Amino acid sequence: MPFATRIDHAILTAIKHGQAAPSPGKLASALHYAVTPGGARIRPIILMSVAAACGDDCPPLADAAGAALELIHCASLVHDDLPSFDNADTRRGKPTVHRAYGEPLAVLTGDSLIIMAFEVLAKAAVHDPMRAVELIRILATRTGMPNGICAGQGWESEDKIDLRAYHRAKTGALFIAATQMGAVAAGQDAEQWEDLGARIGEAFQVADDLRDALYDADTLGKPVGQDDLHGRPNAVTELGVAGAIDRMKDILGGAISSIPRCPGEAMLAKMVNAQAEALTPMQWRANRNASKIPGE
Template structure:
């Protein structure tokens, strides 16, 4: 089974559980249930769960069901963060992945509840692990919690946007890199390996992803992005383009990705993992901007 099929199958099952499809009396709030499905589809690149499963495979993937749960829990947290980020209190975005954002399609209260429900579903996914996997699952919960909340998780990343003085590296590490570190570490841990050596790879991929996102926001239009463009400038957010300029940001991106490949820990699937990072490097690097 290829990784995309594994991810899609596991995500469908997780959302069905979150929607209460197995509820004995079937009495669930239908609009909230619909919003949960809306928030995770279409799936986009699913880059974080793909990295998680790729690392698990590189480390042996001896418990694939647990690896799937780790990958899906991570993606549910990511989707929740997008729903919350798009709210009027934050980015006030109208589009995400080429369609109206959740708060426009369903209302602000339901968008808040959708994000909250996805977060709960993420931890429920890990909490439902088999008894034989309980020890690993508990460590996965701890890892995901660390990279989601304060002081260095994605909540901290959003919090940096309310500070008068922003540490750009700390901002990027929390807002974006945190879930990529979670992806590499949770993949290794799900396969029974020490997660600590995998931190640098995740941090480098995450930093590269944020720099690439800053470049796309500065160079591409709304049609190309599938969401509003120029948001860093419009919301006075710190960015690599603002700090380094376009060419400087591109050079910085290339340096980060070279370091990412060099940082891959020794493992049976090291070569295949390096190829995956090179593929992401090609996809991340802006080629032909649609606007300047």
């Protein structure tokens, strides 16, 4: 079964459990709304690719890990879009959760999805409690404080930003979670997989800067120019478009060299190259029909 199918099935099964009656109907509906339509599901696809490269000897655990990671990502989008953060009206081509359901339900949707992520992993512990506990520990580390995406958002309220810590937490954290959780779901040690995730995260940050600078809101399905608006650092402002693309390709080259020895090493390198192509803005691609824009 393709990774995307496994991920969507695992996510929708979790959402369905979260909606079981008796439950408040609007919040139940908002949970589904917040995770569909899927964006590129980049993080869980990286996770599944690493699990496959490591042998994927326990597919239900990899499925649970992929779903949990994407649930956390979706939760972060719902909270980041709130009026007190980015105040975004659209996401993935439709109104943001707080626009569609109101602000209280958007806060609760984010909270519920965070909790659901950990619940999915706790339930999957039936397949291997030791691995499940390690998956929960990694996901929590890369989501909360001081090294997760919450820390990344938190940096934006500081007068003086530690740029390295900011980027690593804001964008890198969930990519590190992706590679580490993929490895752990397949019974491998997490530690040696941190570097690959961090590098993919760095490349993704540059790609995100490019998309923010180059595309219009209709193409992306969400507001553009957010970095300029919020005064956030941006690779395009710093290096120009061509310079930013070079930088992204350099980083991904480094990512490929950092792939740990594993049965699926060559397949993983191919996956990273495919990501590089998908992340490159259309007009700079070798093959312009290679992939759609990986919208979030």
